[in-house]
Each structure stands twice: as structure tokens, then as C-alpha cells.
Amino acid sequence: MLLETQFEQSEMADEWAIRSDNWIAELGKLQKPRRLRERNPNALILTGHGNSLRVENGSLIIKQGFTHYPQKQECHRLLKGDLDLPRIIMLLDGSGSLSFDVLDWLSEQSIALARIKGSGDVAIVASGNGFASDQSKIDWQRETLACPVRRMAFVQELIQSKLTNSLETLSGHLPRHADTDAAIAGAKRGITALDRPLHDMQQVRAIEGECASLYFRAWRNLRPQWKISKRYPVPESWLTYRGRSSVHECKPENRRATDPINAMLNYGYAVMHSKLQIKAVADGYSPLLGIMHRQKRSSASYILDMLEPERPRVDAAILDFVQSRTFSGADFILRKDGACRLSPQLARVVAALII
Structure with a gap:
């Protein structure tokens, strides 16, 4: 009986992992094409547990959170002034950490930061350009x-x-x-x-x-x-x-x-x-x-x-x-x-x- 229960749990975990990998592959197909010398028009969307954003040697190191097992962790190194910089980083539910240095770095590079709860409610939006009221x-x-x-x-x-x-x-x-x-x-x-x-x-x-x-x-x-x-x-x-x-x-x-x-x-x-x-x-x-x-x-x-x-x-x-x-x-x-x-x-x- 114990072995049967463990087998069922393993099958459930496998299906969760398969579906997760399926949506990761689909996400890649939704990336917008970029013209020559145009800044990256795509958002960087993070989710899962253990997201990490930190500044290291002047660049921003981003590690994607984990959502299933097995899963290779997605990592990004963003360099100042690079055309690959996204215009917005979106954090979807999950967990993780970032520092004040990260907020300063994002502001300098005009990258907005938004966090959305699992319920679909907006938790916070920080404009990369700050609030220059007109x-x-x-x-x-x-x-x-x-x-x-x-x-x-x-x-x-x-x-x-x-x-x-x-x-x-x-x-x-x-x-x-x-x-x-x-x-x-x-x-x-x-x-x-x-x-x-x-x-x-x-x-x-x-x-x-x-x-x-x-x-x-x-x-x-x-x-x-x-x-x-x-x-x-x-x-x-x-x-x-x-x-x-x-x-x-x-x-x-x-x-x-x-x-x-x-x-x-x-x-x-x-x-x-x-x-x-x-x-x-x-x-x-x-x-x-x-x-x-x-x-x-x-x-x-x-x-x-x-x-x-x-x-x-x-x-x-x-x-x-x-x-x-x-x-x-x-x-x-x-x-x-x-x-x-x-x-x-x-x-x-x-x-x-x-x-």
C-alpha cells in the first residue's frame, strides 16, 4: 500500500513537471522579435520559489525561482546600457529576495518592476523612470x-x-x-x-x-x-x-x-x-x-x-x-x-x- 501511494505521488509530480516544462517552452515562442539597435521589447517574467536579484561587479544577476523538479535554474546577467535589458521585470507570486542596490540599479537603467500576487492582484509597481509629475x-x-x-x-x-x-x-x-x-x-x-x-x-x-x-x-x-x-x-x-x-x-x-x-x-x-x-x-x-x-x-x-x-x-x-x-x-x-x-x-x- 505504501509503495502504491509513493508511485501515485511520483506520477503526480511527473505530470506537474511535464506541464511546467510545456509552458516554459511555449513562453519562448511568445518572445517578440527585435529590430536592429532596438532595445529588448520583452518583459523578464520571474516566478517560483527562491528568486534572487543582486548586483555584482556592476551588473545585475538574476536567478529564476524553482517551480518543479527536475528543473534547470534560469540565470540572467544584465549589463548596464545593454540593448538586451528588458523594460520591465515582472515577479509573479513565488518568493525570493532583492536588495536596495537592485532598486537603484533598475532605476538607473529605466527598468520598471512589478509584482503580482497569485490571486491576480497587483501588489506593487515601481516605474523605472521614477515619478516625474507633469x-x-x-x-x-x-x-x-x-x-x-x-x-x-x-x-x-x-x-x-x-x-x-x-x-x-x-x-x-x-x-x-x-x-x-x-x-x-x-x-x-x-x-x-x-x-x-x-x-x-x-x-x-x-x-x-x-x-x-x-x-x-x-x-x-x-x-x-x-x-x-x-x-x-x-x-x-x-x-x-x-x-x-x-x-x-x-x-x-x-x-x-x-x-x-x-x-x-x-x-x-x-x-x-x-x-x-x-x-x-x-x-x-x-x-x-x-x-x-x-x-x-x-x-x-x-x-x-x-x-x-x-x-x-x-x-x-x-x-x-x-x-x-x-x-x-x-x-x-x-x-x-x-x-x-x-x-x-x-x-x-x-x-x-x-x-
Whole structure:
């Protein structure tokens, strides 16, 4: 009995390792080509346990964390001024260490640093260029927020852009059926409704909410392909997409995803959030001065504003990915509270799709 249990555990470990190696190989295929004398456009994405960043003899030594066994550790030596330097280093969950010297080195080389939790929440974003505020842009944010008419115009234009982008996602990245047609018609109605002057933010939210309901209803025919495995069984609820809300929450933002597609969406939105925050800071805007979103003082509310029209583009990337891959139960982690998390190497691939 003991030998049988050990054999089963070994098989489970082997499948985890095989799937991890599969996603590592796929990550290499997602690298963007670089033109002559162009700086590296790809992000350096780290995950696993035991990540290490340190400065040695003026160069940055990076050691990738471990996610499975056996695994050869990835190591990188970054030299100052080299065109191979990434524009962003992204730390996905996991563990490890870095020093103050590393932060100084990254700042000198204009490399941003972002950390995303396993839940898909943004932990911290540090722009490689620091925060060189542009007073005219910050004044614009404050004045737009303070003026009800300008604020409404900004919000209506923002949601119109979101609905316009959602039309492209619905028509180009989902199978055509009655729910898709209804969502397309709903988005067009929403765009038209937002063309006229509105005076109440709740009107905009009602239009957006109705369109979002139809939009994600069009996803309900999604059926990811699964590799059958006795060692990593797939819950029944994962076989078909049921909607954006978690089975434990009725909120549409689904902070605690309980299925793979929503878990990937959360990760994708977090990566896009980090990307937009780095750009906003570099352009001189204040991440805290949201216009549509007005949350607590420490929240990057303006980035949430900028994220709205980008969500359908993240959705499109995830939809294409889900519909073109075969997954295994070993690609996901089901926590004791029912939350679904991506395996570390799959998380790296999802991040690379968006960044």
C-alpha cells in the first residue's frame, strides 16, 4: 500500500513537471522579435520559489525561482546600457529576495518592476523612470474630476471606447451564436445611448452593466479542451464557462476566481494594470487621481480608469489562448477555499500574452 501511494505521488509530480516544462517552452515562442539597435521589447517574467536579484561587479544577476523538479535554474546577467535589458521585470507570486542596490540599479537603467500576487492582484509597481509629475496633466486630472460636466464627458467617452473594443472581441474572438448576436446588439445600443448628454453617473453604470451582462453571457458556450487525468481530475464546473462572477461571490469583478478562465482574466487584467501604471507615471499623470473611479486614497484609481477600454483587448488574448490550447488539471491549483490559481509557469505565459 505504501509503495502504491509513493508511485501515485511520483506520477503526480511527473505530470506537474511535464506541464511546467510545456509552458516554459511555449513562453519562448511568445518572445517578440527585435529590430536592429532596438532595445529588448520583452518583459523578464520571474516566478517560483527562491528568486534572487543582486548586483555584482556592476551588473545585475538574476536567478529564476524553482517551480518543479527536475528543473534547470534560469540565470540572467544584465549589463548596464545593454540593448538586451528588458523594460520591465515582472515577479509573479513565488518568493525570493532583492536588495536596495537592485532598486537603484533598475532605476538607473529605466527598468520598471512589478509584482503580482497569485490571486491576480497587483501588489506593487515601481516605474523605472521614477515619478516625474507633469503639473499640467495633474491639473487636468483635478479639474476634470472637479467639474461634473467634464467628468461625465470623460466617463462617457471611456465607456464608449470600452464598448467599441468589446464589439471587436465579440465578433472576432468568439463563435457566432444567438448570445453573441445579442451582446453585439447590446453594445451598439450602449454606444448610441452614451452619445447623448447624461447627468447621472448611475446612468452610465447601468448602461455599462447591461452590456457587461450580455457580453459575458456570450462566453457561456466556451468549453476548454482538457487532457483527461486520474491524478489531476477536473471539476465539473471547469468544463463550461459559467460567467464572470465567482460561485462564492455575486460581484462581477470576481476577486476570488473559482475557475481557470476567470483566474486567467484576473491575471491578465493585473498585468495590463501594471503596464498602464508604468506608462501613466512615465507620462506625468498621478495614478491616484481617478476620474471615473474614486476609491480610497492609496488606490491607483486613474489606472483603473485607463484599464476600462483595455479590458476587451485582454479578453481577446485570453479567449484566443483558451480556445487554442488543451489544458490539464495540473495547470491549475485548487485551494481549500475553492479559489482557482494558475500554476507558476502557466502564469508566466498568460503574463507574456498581455505585457
